[in-house]
Amino acid sequence: MHHVTSGKNTKGWINTHGMKEVGLPYLEFRDVPSFLAEGAAVLLRHVCSYMTVPGVVIKAGETMETSPHTRSRFVTSHPIARRNNHLEDVRWQPVEGEMMCEECSR
Numbered sequence: 001m002h003h004v005t006s007g008k009n010t011k012g013w014i015n016t017h018g019m020k021e022v023g024l025p026y027l028e029f030r031d032v033p034s035f036l037a038e039g040a041a042v043l044l045r046h047v048c049s050y051m052t053v054p055g056v057v058i059k060a061g062e063t064m065e066t067s068p069h070t071r072s073r074f075v076t077s078h079p080i081a082r083r084n085n086h087l088e089d090v091r092w093q094p095v096e097g098e099m100m101c102e103e104c105s106r
Helices: 034-051
Strands: 003-004 012-015 027-033 063-067 070-076 091-096
Touching: 012 034, 027 034, 034 063
Parallel strands: 027 091
Antiparallel strands: 003 012, 012 027, 063 070, 070 091
């Protein structure tokens, strides 16, 4: 897991490493305010751990519940134009998942 910023008081990029080696996409958050960096990293670690459980298959666009009140979907990220080829590998980023009403399950 890396947290990359361009300086003090800037938004950062939090991204995983090593996912390709186990046949999975890299996960990332872009434009993360520094005060949310730790929470974003915890969420990515949690999702990575879940995705590496034998028999678990997650597809881009599926909604994932990471707590009773937290749902998200991971969608394919747009490539980042950089010199390093590894940044062109498949990356997913989270977007807000649809919340359901607990009383009516809709």
